[in-house]
């Protein structure tokens with residue numbers, strides 16, 4: 001494989017920059033461009049060591065650097081690799097990259113280092129995918145679940161299921177080799193047991209996606225309320241920044257604003273919606289239709305009512321819209337004279353969770369946070385022991401596999417010939433191989449790695 005190079009640190013100003021190189025000619029190229037303080041033959045340099053020296057071009061010192069050496073097969077990609085730690089910033093790292101390119105390296109594609117680690121068999125596809133998850137994580141929980149997957153826990157579980165299937169397949173093949181024998185009943189029983197056992201394991205994995213998805217995407221939470229109830233103020237308070245425009249002119253939040261936040265370690269995808277009311281113009285109408293859809297779609301609704309006023313027709317319309325959802329009701333503006341109380345029957349009908357707040361004075365917000373923690377207790381998920389599916393691709397494969405397990409079981413129940421059942425079982429094996437990567441098309445692989453950042 002060619003020798004690839006890339007800048008691995010994020011663009012911008014920083015203390016150091018890292019240029020990474022991997023492939024057969026890594027050390028050959030390095031020897032041409034790097035002059036270590038103490039010159040040594042490359043054969044004598046041990047892997048996992050670092051050398052200090054200068055990057056040189058046409059006799060000129062370009063930068064003072066530290067270079068780490070990784071020798072095949074003990075490296076991220078399993079190939080010869082090096083990492084040049086240069087000064088940070090936009091200019092110097094680019095210059096060193098160009099020097100590497102001039103001396104024979106090729107520019108790496110996004111994710112190409114990890115792709116090589118996968119193609120060279122050091123990690124499987126699900127582990128490679130977890131690398132992106134860790135890098136793109138928006139919360140510590142997401143990092144943790146990614147690291148667990150990188151450790152290979154999902155891969156191990158899939159391997160175990162596959163081994164179970166293989167054991168039975170071997171058994172079946174023996175019978176097929178001697179077709180004069182009927183399938184013994186005991187063997188049928190064994191197949192049925194195996195199918196039940198993997199079904200249980202697969203269902204558990206499929207179910208784990210409920211929490212896995214929350215960890216990855218956040219609980220979709222719509223903040224809803226009539227104009228001026230205090231939606232934008234709440235969003236701003238939660239975000240601690242002026243993300244949405246706070247204004248007392250009705251109907252200015254015309255589009256929805258989405259933001260990912262973690263509250264007490266619970267990830268939320270917050271959507272601030274345009275005030276729901278009878279719109280006067282077309283643009284506002286679009287915003288309102290969007291709000292209604294967001295509300296229908298959300299897993300949690302934070303409904304804000306102006307506690308200093310009686311419920312209006314607009315409030316009633318909102319209540320109608322959210323009555324079947326998981327709702328936290330905020331009675332806002334508690335700093336003003338209280339008109340709407342927690343005992344309000346109309347409100348009590350849609351939710352037990354009613355909290356008095358003054359968003360303006362930041363009062364009652366902690367109670368809101370505690371309520372969210374109480375409703376979605378993700379702390380119950382034990383990331384140390386549970387295997388969590390967080391990736392939609394994996395979830396879809398598992399669902400497909402469960403379908404085939406069901407079909408195989410049905411075929412067995414109605415005494416279909418054993419070779420038909422074998423076809424289903426082999427399909428299950430193949431599908432599980434799509435998670436770990438033994439049975440995926442090049443297109444799928446390319447698609448997965450194209451989502452990576454450069455230099456990883």
Ligand code: GDP
Pocket residue numbers: 225226227228229230231232233234245246247248251253275332333334335336357358359360361
């Ligand atoms: P939205 O239209 O629902 O997004 O409402 P905004 O967040 O823009 O707030 C509308 C107005 O109500 C603004 O003038 C806010 O300052 C005011 N407001 C928001 N929360 C409170 C509160 O707790 N008490 C009082 N007195 N005013 C508030």
